[in-house]
Amino acid sequence: MADLAAPPFVDVTDTYETDDVLIIKRFPTGIDEIESVLTDAIDGVTAPEITGLASHSRRVLEESPQSSRVLNPAEQSLLLEAFEQQYDWETPYLQRASQQESFVGDLGRFVAEATWQGSAIETDDEALAELARFNRSFHEWLSSNDLLDPGNVLSTAIEQLQIDEVRRRIQREFDAVLVLEFEEFTAIDRAYLAWLTRDVPLVCVAERGSAIQRLWNEAGRIEDVVSELSIVDHRESDNRSLPGSVASYLATGDQPEPTTEGHVAVLQSPTFEAQIRRIADEIELRRREDGVSYDDIAVVLQDSKAPIPETLRLLQNAGIPVTSATVGGLEHDPAARELYALVCWCSDETDSENAWSTDRALATLTARIENPAELQDLRDETLDQAQAAGLEAALWHWILETDLKARVGRDETPLEAKTQFEHAREVLSLASFIDDSDLIDASWESLRHGLEREMERAASDRVASELEVPTDGVLVDTVRVVKNTTKDTVFMVNAVDRDYPADPRFTALFPTPHLEQLDAYPSYTTPTESDVKKTFSTETELLTRPLRAYYAALSRRFLAVGARAAENRLYFGTYREEAGGTGSNLQPSRFLAAAEEALGPFERIRHDGIHSHGSAVEFALTRSDRALDEIRRAGVIGDAVEVDVVREDFATIQSLLGQDLPDEVREAIQTRVDFAEGVVHRE
Numbered sequence: 001m002a003d004l005a006a007p008p009f010v011d012v013t014d015t016y017e018t019d020d021v022l023i024i025k026r027f028p029t030g031i032d033e034i035e036s037v038l039t040d041a042i043d044g045v046t047a048p049e050i051t052g053l054a055s056h057s058r059r060v061l062e063e064s065p066q067s068s069r070v071l072n073p074a075e076q077s078l079l080l081e082a083f084e085q086q087y088d089w090e091t092p093y094l095q096r097a098s099q100q101e102s103f104v105g106d107l108g109r110f111v112a113e114a115t116w117q118g119s120a121i122e123t124d125d126e127a128l129a130e131l132a133r134f135n136r137s138f139h140e141w142l143s144s145n146d147l148l149d150p151g152n153v154l155s156t157a158i159e160q161l162q163i164d165e166v167r168r169r170i171q172r173e174f175d176a177v178l179v180l181e182f183e184e185f186t187a188i189d190r191a192y193l194a195w196l197t198r199d200v201p202l203v204c205v206a207e208r209g210s211a212i213q214r215l216w217n218e219a220g221r222i223e224d225v226v227s228e229l230s231i232v233d234h235r236e237s238d239n240r241s242l243p244g245s246v247a248s249y250l251a252t253g254d255q256p257e258p259t260t261e262g263h264v265a266v267l268q269s270p271t272f273e274a275q276i277r278r279i280a281d282e283i284e285l286r287r288r289e290d291g292v293s294y295d296d297i298a299v300v301l302q303d304s305k306a307p308i309p310e311t312l313r314l315l316q317n318a319g320i321p322v323t324s325a326t327v328g329g330l331e332h333d334p335a336a337r338e339l340y341a342l343v344c345w346c347s348d349e350t351d352s353e354n355a356w357s358t359d360r361a362l363a364t365l366t367a368r369i370e371n372p373a374e375l376q377d378l379r380d381e382t383l384d385q386a387q388a389a390g391l392e393a394a395l396w397h398w399i400l401e402t403d404l405k406a407r408v409g410r411d412e413t414p415l416e417a418k419t420q421f422e423h424a425r426e427v428l429s430l431a432s433f434i435d436d437s438d439l440i441d442a443s444w445e446s447l448r449h450g451l452e453r454e455m456e457r458a459a460s461d462r463v464a465s466e467l468e469v470p471t472d473g474v475l476v477d478t479v480r481v482v483k484n485t486t487k488d489t490v491f492m493v494n495a496v497d498r499d500y501p502a503d504p505r506f507t508a509l510f511p512t513p514h515l516e517q518l519d520a521y522p523s524y525t526t527p528t529e530s531d532v533k534k535t536f537s538t539e540t541e542l543l544t545r546p547l548r549a550y551y552a553a554l555s556r557r558f559l560a561v562g563a564r565a566a567e568n569r570l571y572f573g574t575y576r577e578e579a580g581g582t583g584s585n586l587q588p589s590r591f592l593a594a595a596e597e598a599l600g601p602f603e604r605i606r607h608d609g610i611h612s613h614g615s616a617v618e619f620a621l622t623r624s625d626r627a628l629d630e631i632r633r634a635g636v637i638g639d640a641v642e643v644d645v646v647r648e649d650f651a652t653i654q655s656l657l658g659q660d661l662p663d664e665v666r667e668a669i670q671t672r673v674d675f676a677e678g679v680v681h682r683e
Contacts, residue, residue, distance in 0.1 A: 028052025115151030250560035280318035501552030
């Protein structure tokens with residue numbers, strides 16, 4: 001996108017000053033890279049202003065008379081659950097569904113998507129009509145308390161832009177607007193642009209074969225959907241590296257000229273966990289052999305429903321520094337987990353299904369603070385503070401008394417310390433909101449529940465979220481986050497037929513066959529065969545299930561867009577066995593097989609060495625345990641012990657201890673080896 005945006009940007013700046021051109025993207029990702037390319041294109045000194053759609057619509061509200069406070073996602077989630085608990089469902093279907101543990105989460109996703117689109121849901125379906133009534137009632141309740149759902153920001157901004165005074169005030173900031181990623185703008189997004197640029201020049205840049213987000217809401221290519229705007233339709237760049245050729249083929253079905261530039265490979269593994277460990281090994285190998293930095297590597301999953309938290313955890317356990325915009329990171333952050341353990345310990349409902357037990361909370365706090373003997377006194381003081389001054393004050397008391405800030409600053413790197421401080425502030429902010437709100441019970445139970453929701457939350461793919469894409473680590477995220485970014489090395493996780501193509505994933509509120517009959521549902525669920533073929537050039541065969549075919553083609557598009565981010569090295573990860581040992585095998589994606597048929601076979605990667613910290617630990621633990629088992633078995637049933645094999649394994653482990661490993665990893669390996677050898681350490 002950066003290279004595609006340069007020519008129209010140069011054209012616009014021939015007429016207007018750089019500072020007078022506002023650039024809007026559908027999603028706030030890849031902005032730094034685009035700013036750099038556009039600045040170089042005009043030999044400029046000052047970078048142009050580029051903003052995401054959600055951020056700009058919020059700016060409109062700040063300049064308008066509307067005074068409602070915009071909730072953040074954690075606050076909105078708490079209030080949604082509180083409202084649902086007092087709502088009486090009339091439809092028997094929804095009465096039964098509301099008893100399920102996942103109901104509030106599913107309801108939240110429905111509300112987010114329906115609210116962002118802004119239009120009323122007109123339907124004869126009893127359950128869907130009641131969901132629409134619930135959505136209206138929820139927002140009326142928020143409005144009566146001067147609160148605004150973050151999903152309502154865009155539609156409210158459109159209302160404000162229709163006020164001449166507000167629109168003129170906003171338009172003083174620019175003389176022309178350049179829109180990037182126009183292929184992703186849905187009907188309500190386009191309405192926002194139309195009001196924002198009334199009597200102002202507007203140039204829109206779309207990329208062929210690149211739309212993913214918009215297609216969840218409407219079918220068709222953007223040039224067919226929009227006729228009243230002049231679209232600068234740039235074709236794909238002349239990137240003829242092998243990763244670029246693979247991406248181009250997956251997106252369009254066109255077969256590019258063969259090339260030897262770049263590298264594409266397949267990482268085959270028996271399980272999902274083994275796949276991620278092999279990715280970790282390959283990351284460390286590329287760093288050592290090619291000098292690729294962690295920042296220039298991305299591990300990409302399809303969407304926010306993919307196992308991003310599990311991938312983050314497995315890579316972290318392997319010693320890989322990771323970042324993510326879609327998953328907030330509270331669940332894996334030591335400081336946030338400490339505060340959550342404290343909240344669970346202070347809560348009267350630690351026996352609920354999701355809460356940590358008292359024993360687990362105590363174990364976490366005991367391991368974290370320097371004087372565990374003072375724990376009970378600290379808890380009593382914290383409870384007293386909550387009674388006297390509120391939850392936020394109680395958390396601050398704990399933070400100060402246990403010297404949390406100093407502990408984090410002493411034990412973590414500056415980057416990790418900064419991240420932990422930010423997560424601690426998020427916990428404090430949620431506590432402050434609960435303290436101040438008249439709509440939620442200001443209790444430890446409310447705070448515990450809110451933190452659990454926030455730990456589970458992933459930013460929705462289907463609304464224009466205000467994402468902040470972090471740096472300083474391997475980016476582990478969705479396709480939409482890496483879209484229009486460039487990384488030296490990209491790993492496409494789970495390139496198997498269960499994910500590419502995936503079955504349509506909408507909501508647990510309705511079965512998919514029922515959704516095929518619901519035109520009004522706030523996702524695109526009723527495509528025809530014509531819709532599929534006019535949207536995706538890769539689809540030419542006769543279709544019997546248009547909905548399944550549409551989303552199968554969309555998942556191929558996701559694979560293409562993710563692969564397009566790879567500049568030099570592209571890997572497809574596959575695995576065979578489903579979790580739980582069901583015995584069913586997963587096949588590599590049919591799209592991967594088609595790409596190999598068109599472009600030639602890709603290399604298969606099988607690691608024999610040990611390249612990551614996680615592999616080192618795994619090797620040490622499994623081999624030392626195996627040696628112990630063989631020796632014990634020999635003493636019982638008389639089996640021979642392969643002494644040379646055992647000696648070779650322990651020699652390998654000893655060589656690992658001499659490598660550049662973190663102290664805690666080296667200590668863990670040494671402890672297990674000493675245990676296997678019968679050595680006992682005494683303090």
